[in-house]
Amino acid sequence: MTSLKTLAGRPAFGATGPRLLNPQRRWAQVHDVRFLVTHQQNARLVDKYKDKLQRKAKEEGLKDVDELKAAYQSKIEWQRKKALTSAASAVLETPDRTPTSPPLQSTSPYPAPPPPPQPAPASTSPSTSKTGLPPGVKTLSSYIDLDKTLQLPQREIEYLWRLRHASDKQSLCAVIPNQTYSRIESTARRHPQFILPLPREGKGAEIHFLQWTFPTPTTATVLFTHLAEFKLRGEFAQPHTTVTHHLDLREEKGLVLLQGAVVEGRGLTVDEARWLLMCLQKFYGGEGEQPAKRRLLESFSGGDDAFKVEELLEEAEKIV
Known part of the structure; x- marks a missing residue:
């Protein structure tokens, strides 16, 4: 690094800088023109x-x-x-007045700077949409006509819901009886976070992190993320699969419609995402006494050192 001493002895314009042909005379005087005019x-x-x-x-x-x-x-x-x-007060009040004459044309060769950004209106706030929903959350009415669907029997609703997503190769869909979903939701509210294994042929199992959220009274969402990425990025980790449960038909039809999407290129296929969904249903909504699965959920949620991944793998193998 060049020392300060070297920089101090270096000419201001460098060795090749222009030289002054007419050096300023030392007896030259500079007068303040403003003083002369005022005097x-x-x-x-x-x-x-x-x-x-x-x-x-x-x-x-x-x-x-x-x-x-x-x-x-x-x-x-x-x-x-x-x-x-009085003059200063007049200058300060000028910006609040509406100009009555057009602005002066600038002679600068450079374009004028952009106007300052205006604050966004309250209706377009990033935290809520016009419907009052959190960003990224879609209601069931954005997929189907609720009024017409309520007039159909359960079997036709299930058929139409699956047909609605049949053309999307990256989508997941299911129709869950209300009784089954009630058990799942009850467990999810007590244990909103958990991990699930995904078997890999010849490579053991890959662990995935899941998190439940309840953004609206009629929606419940599950986010699936690679555990390794979640450990690295925390809340900024990008989920590879998002699953939403729509509860609009829960009371009148006894059905909960599930809709999900697998992000392409995130290292997971649709069939593998279906496996994770099946594991979720078994751990969160299994019927009868399941002390081992319940103990794993409780120990994971409580941060207990007794939680063992080996036991998790054993319980996952029983699902097949």
């Missing part, structure tokens, strides 16, 4: 009103104009400050 204006005013000022000085019992100026010096300063204050 000349004051002198002209004194000459113009000299007679009046002399008469005023005699009326006040003073010797000459200089004594008159000295006597009224404080009043003159006060008037000047008052004038400056």
Whole structure:
């Protein structure tokens, strides 16, 4: 690194910089033009009103104009400050007024800077949409006509729901009875986070992290993420699969419609995502006594050191 001493001895323009052909003379003087103009204006005013000022000085019992100026010096300063204050107030109020004349045309060769950004209106706030929903959350009415669907029997609703997603190769869909979903939701609210294994042929198992959220009263969402990525990025990790449970038909039809999507290129196939969904249903909504699965959920949620991945793998193998 170049030392400060070397930089201090280096010429300002470098070795190849232009030289001054006519160096400035040391006796040259620079005058403040503003002082010269002001002094000349004051002198002209004194000459113009000299007679009046002399008469005023005699009326006040003073010797000459200089004594008159000295006597009224404080009043003159006060008037000047008052004038400056009024002018400053006028300048500060100018931006609030609507201009009545077109702006001056700029002669600069560069384009004018963009106007300052305006604050977004309340209706387009990033935290909520026009419908009051969190960003990225879709209601069931964005997929089907709810009024017409409520008039159909359960079997037709299931058929139409599967047909609705049949053309999307990356989608997941299912129809869950309300009784089964009630068990799943009850467990999910107690244990909103968990891990599930995904068997890999010849490579053991790959662990995935899941998280439940309940963004609206009629939706429940599960986010699946690679555990390795979640450990690395935390809350900024990108899920590879998102599954939403729609509860709009839960009361009247006894059905919960599931819809999900697998992000292409995130290292997971649709069939593998279906396996994770099946594991989720077995761990969260299994019927009968399942002490081993319940113990794994409780120990994981409580951060218990007794949680063993080996036991998780054993319980997952029983699902097949």
